[in-house]
Amino acid sequence: MKNIIREGNPILRARSSEMTFPLSNDDKQLAHDLMEFLENSQDEEIAEKYHLRAGVGLAAPQLAISKRMTAVLIPGPEGEEPSLKQVLINPTILSQSVQVAALSEGEGCLSVDRDVPGYVPRADRITLRYFDIEGVQHKIRLKNYEAIVVQHEIDHLNGILFFDHINNDKPFAIPNDAIMLE
Numbered sequence: 169m170k171n172i173i174r175e176g177n178p179i180l181r182a183r184s185s186e187m188t189f190p191l192s193n194d195d196k197q198l199a200h201d202l203m204e205f206l207e208n209s210q211d212e213e214i215a216e217k218y219h220l221r222a223g224v225g226l227a228a229p230q231l232a233i234s235k236r237m238t239a240v241l242i243p244g245p246e247g248e249e250p251s252l253k254q255v256l257i258n259p260t261i262l263s264q265s266v267q268v269a270a271l272s273e274g275e276g277c278l279s280v281d282r283d284v285p286g287y288v289p290r291a292d293r294i295t296l297r298y299f300d301i302e303g304v305q306h307k308i309r310l311k312n313y314e315a316i317v318v319q320h321e322i323d324h325l326n327g328i329l330f331f332d333h334i335n336n337d338k339p340f341a342i343p344n345d346a347i348m349l350e
Protein backbone atom coordinates (compact mmCIF):
# COMPACT_ATOMS: atom_id res chain seq x y z
CA MET A 169 0.00 0.00 0.00
CA LYS A 170 1.08 3.53 -0.74
CA ASN A 171 3.06 5.27 1.98
CA ILE A 172 1.09 8.10 3.55
CA ILE A 173 3.22 10.79 5.16
CA ARG A 174 2.35 12.12 8.60
CA GLU A 175 2.20 15.54 10.20
CA GLY A 176 5.72 16.82 10.81
CA ASN A 177 6.66 16.18 7.19
CA PRO A 178 7.04 19.68 5.67
CA ILE A 179 5.41 18.57 2.41
CA LEU A 180 2.07 18.58 4.28
CA ARG A 181 2.58 22.28 5.02
CA ALA A 182 3.62 23.34 1.52
CA ARG A 183 1.48 24.79 -1.25
CA SER A 184 1.55 22.15 -3.95
CA SER A 185 2.26 22.94 -7.59
CA GLU A 186 -0.26 23.41 -10.39
CA MET A 187 -0.28 20.54 -12.88
CA THR A 188 0.08 21.00 -16.61
CA PHE A 189 -1.60 19.12 -19.43
CA PRO A 190 -1.25 16.71 -21.07
CA LEU A 191 -0.49 14.77 -17.91
CA SER A 192 2.59 12.58 -17.96
CA ASN A 193 2.05 8.86 -17.64
CA ASP A 194 3.39 9.12 -14.09
CA ASP A 195 0.74 11.73 -13.25
CA LYS A 196 -1.99 9.55 -14.76
CA GLN A 197 -0.69 6.66 -12.64
CA LEU A 198 -0.80 8.94 -9.59
CA ALA A 199 -4.48 9.70 -10.27
CA HIS A 200 -5.16 5.98 -10.48
CA ASP A 201 -3.16 5.25 -7.31
CA LEU A 202 -5.07 7.89 -5.33
CA MET A 203 -8.45 6.48 -6.35
CA GLU A 204 -7.31 2.88 -5.92
CA PHE A 205 -6.20 3.64 -2.37
CA LEU A 206 -9.65 5.02 -1.55
CA GLU A 207 -11.41 2.02 -3.11
CA ASN A 208 -9.16 -0.36 -1.15
CA SER A 209 -9.63 1.58 2.07
CA GLN A 210 -13.40 1.27 1.68
CA ASP A 211 -13.29 -2.45 0.88
CA GLU A 212 -13.73 -4.27 4.16
CA GLU A 213 -11.58 -7.27 3.28
CA ILE A 214 -8.74 -5.31 1.69
CA ALA A 215 -8.80 -2.64 4.42
CA GLU A 216 -8.66 -5.38 7.04
CA LYS A 217 -5.84 -7.23 5.25
CA TYR A 218 -3.68 -4.10 4.82
CA HIS A 219 -4.81 -2.37 8.04
CA LEU A 220 -6.12 0.64 6.15
CA ARG A 221 -8.15 3.41 7.77
CA ALA A 222 -11.07 4.19 5.48
CA GLY A 223 -10.79 7.42 3.56
CA VAL A 224 -13.23 9.35 1.39
CA GLY A 225 -10.53 11.58 -0.05
CA LEU A 226 -6.78 11.52 -0.61
CA ALA A 227 -4.49 14.30 -1.81
CA ALA A 228 -1.19 13.85 -3.66
CA PRO A 229 0.82 15.64 -0.92
CA GLN A 230 -0.22 12.84 1.44
CA LEU A 231 1.86 10.55 -0.79
CA ALA A 232 4.70 13.10 -0.60
CA ILE A 233 3.91 14.39 -4.11
CA SER A 234 3.47 18.16 -3.95
CA LYS A 235 1.08 18.49 -6.88
CA ARG A 236 -2.48 19.87 -7.05
CA MET A 237 -4.30 16.58 -7.52
CA THR A 238 -6.76 14.84 -5.21
CA ALA A 239 -9.21 11.97 -5.47
CA VAL A 240 -12.56 11.83 -3.71
CA LEU A 241 -14.70 8.73 -3.33
CA ILE A 242 -17.85 9.31 -1.33
CA PRO A 243 -20.04 6.24 -1.08
CA GLY A 244 -23.72 6.51 -1.96
CA PRO A 245 -26.43 4.58 -0.17
CA GLU A 246 -25.68 0.85 0.33
CA GLY A 247 -25.25 -0.93 -2.97
CA GLU A 248 -25.73 2.20 -5.03
CA GLU A 249 -23.31 4.33 -7.05
CA PRO A 250 -20.93 6.61 -5.12
CA SER A 251 -22.37 10.07 -4.47
CA LEU A 252 -19.07 11.54 -5.71
CA LYS A 253 -16.18 9.72 -7.41
CA GLN A 254 -13.72 12.05 -9.08
CA VAL A 255 -10.04 12.91 -9.52
CA LEU A 256 -9.75 16.69 -9.16
CA ILE A 257 -6.78 18.43 -10.80
CA ASN A 258 -5.99 22.08 -10.06
CA PRO A 259 -9.24 22.39 -8.11
CA THR A 260 -10.38 25.92 -7.28
CA ILE A 261 -13.29 27.06 -5.16
CA LEU A 262 -14.86 29.79 -7.31
CA SER A 263 -17.44 30.77 -4.72
CA GLN A 264 -18.78 29.51 -1.43
CA SER A 265 -21.76 30.02 0.84
CA VAL A 266 -21.66 32.27 3.86
CA GLN A 267 -23.61 29.44 5.46
CA VAL A 268 -21.25 27.35 7.60
CA ALA A 269 -21.46 23.59 8.08
CA ALA A 270 -19.47 21.11 10.14
CA LEU A 271 -19.48 17.36 10.67
CA SER A 272 -20.91 16.60 14.09
CA GLU A 273 -18.28 13.84 14.40
CA GLY A 274 -15.45 16.24 13.61
CA GLU A 275 -12.89 15.26 10.95
CA GLY A 276 -10.02 12.84 10.70
CA CYS A 277 -7.00 12.65 8.45
CA LEU A 278 -4.73 9.80 7.38
CA SER A 279 -1.79 12.16 7.84
CA VAL A 280 -2.77 12.89 11.45
CA ASP A 281 -2.26 9.89 13.71
CA ARG A 282 -4.31 11.22 16.56
CA ASP A 283 -7.87 12.20 17.31
CA VAL A 284 -8.31 15.96 17.37
CA PRO A 285 -11.75 16.62 18.83
CA GLY A 286 -13.68 19.68 17.78
CA TYR A 287 -15.85 21.11 15.04
CA VAL A 288 -14.24 22.05 11.72
CA PRO A 289 -16.33 24.94 10.34
CA ARG A 290 -16.45 25.00 6.55
CA ALA A 291 -18.66 26.45 3.80
CA ASP A 292 -21.84 24.40 3.42
CA ARG A 293 -21.92 24.93 -0.35
CA ILE A 294 -19.16 25.54 -2.88
CA THR A 295 -18.85 26.13 -6.59
CA LEU A 296 -15.82 24.11 -7.65
CA ARG A 297 -13.77 24.33 -10.81
CA TYR A 298 -11.41 21.44 -11.57
CA PHE A 299 -9.78 19.66 -14.48
CA ASP A 300 -10.08 15.92 -15.09
CA ILE A 301 -7.17 13.72 -16.14
CA GLU A 302 -7.88 14.54 -19.82
CA GLY A 303 -7.56 18.25 -19.07
CA VAL A 304 -11.27 18.95 -19.48
CA GLN A 305 -12.49 21.79 -17.25
CA HIS A 306 -15.56 21.20 -15.08
CA LYS A 307 -17.61 23.50 -12.85
CA ILE A 308 -19.81 21.82 -10.27
CA ARG A 309 -21.72 22.86 -7.19
CA LEU A 310 -21.39 20.74 -4.06
CA LYS A 311 -23.11 20.95 -0.73
CA ASN A 312 -23.02 19.39 2.72
CA TYR A 313 -20.81 16.30 3.11
CA GLU A 314 -19.43 16.38 -0.45
CA ALA A 315 -18.52 20.05 -0.06
CA ILE A 316 -16.85 19.38 3.30
CA VAL A 317 -14.71 16.52 1.96
CA VAL A 318 -13.58 18.52 -1.08
CA GLN A 319 -12.61 21.45 1.16
CA HIS A 320 -10.60 19.06 3.38
CA GLU A 321 -8.76 17.87 0.26
CA ILE A 322 -8.13 21.30 -1.25
CA ASP A 323 -6.75 22.32 2.15
CA HIS A 324 -4.12 19.58 1.73
CA LEU A 325 -3.02 21.21 -1.54
CA ASN A 326 -2.52 24.46 0.38
CA GLY A 327 -0.64 23.00 3.35
CA ILE A 328 -3.66 23.25 5.66
CA LEU A 329 -4.72 20.44 8.02
CA PHE A 330 -8.25 20.08 9.39
CA PHE A 331 -7.33 20.95 12.97
CA ASP A 332 -6.06 24.36 11.81
CA HIS A 333 -9.76 25.29 11.65
CA ILE A 334 -10.64 24.07 15.16
CA ASN A 335 -11.01 26.80 17.78
CA ASN A 336 -8.31 25.84 20.27
CA ASP A 337 -9.94 27.58 23.24
CA LYS A 338 -13.42 26.26 22.53
CA PRO A 339 -13.10 23.32 20.08
CA PHE A 340 -16.87 22.79 19.99
CA ALA A 341 -17.74 26.44 19.50
CA ILE A 342 -19.54 26.93 16.21
CA PRO A 343 -21.77 29.67 14.81
CA ASN A 344 -25.28 29.05 16.13
CA ASP A 345 -26.68 29.03 12.60
CA ALA A 346 -24.13 26.45 11.44
CA ILE A 347 -25.50 23.31 9.82
CA MET A 348 -24.35 20.26 11.80
CA LEU A 349 -23.99 17.25 9.50
CA GLU A 350 -24.39 13.69 10.87
Ligand SMILES: O=CN(O)CCNC(=O)c1cccc(Cl)c1Cl
Binds near residue numbers: 227278
Ligand atom coordinates in the same frame (compact mmCIF):
# COMPACT_ATOMS: atom_id res chain seq x y z
O1 LIG B 1 -7.44 13.90 3.22
C1 LIG B 1 -7.99 12.78 3.30
N1 LIG B 1 -7.74 11.95 4.31
O2 LIG B 1 -6.87 12.35 5.23
C2 LIG B 1 -8.34 10.62 4.40
C3 LIG B 1 -8.94 10.32 5.74
N2 LIG B 1 -9.93 11.29 6.15
C4 LIG B 1 -11.18 11.24 5.64
O3 LIG B 1 -11.49 10.49 4.76
C5 LIG B 1 -12.14 12.19 6.26
C6 LIG B 1 -12.75 11.85 7.46
C7 LIG B 1 -13.64 12.74 8.03
C8 LIG B 1 -13.95 13.95 7.45
C9 LIG B 1 -13.35 14.27 6.25
CL1 LIG B 1 -13.72 15.76 5.50
C10 LIG B 1 -12.45 13.38 5.65
CL2 LIG B 1 -11.67 13.78 4.17
Ligand code: NI
Binds near residue numbers: 320
Ligand atom coordinates in the same frame (compact mmCIF):
# COMPACT_ATOMS: atom_id res chain seq x y z
NI1 NI C 1 -6.67 14.45 5.18
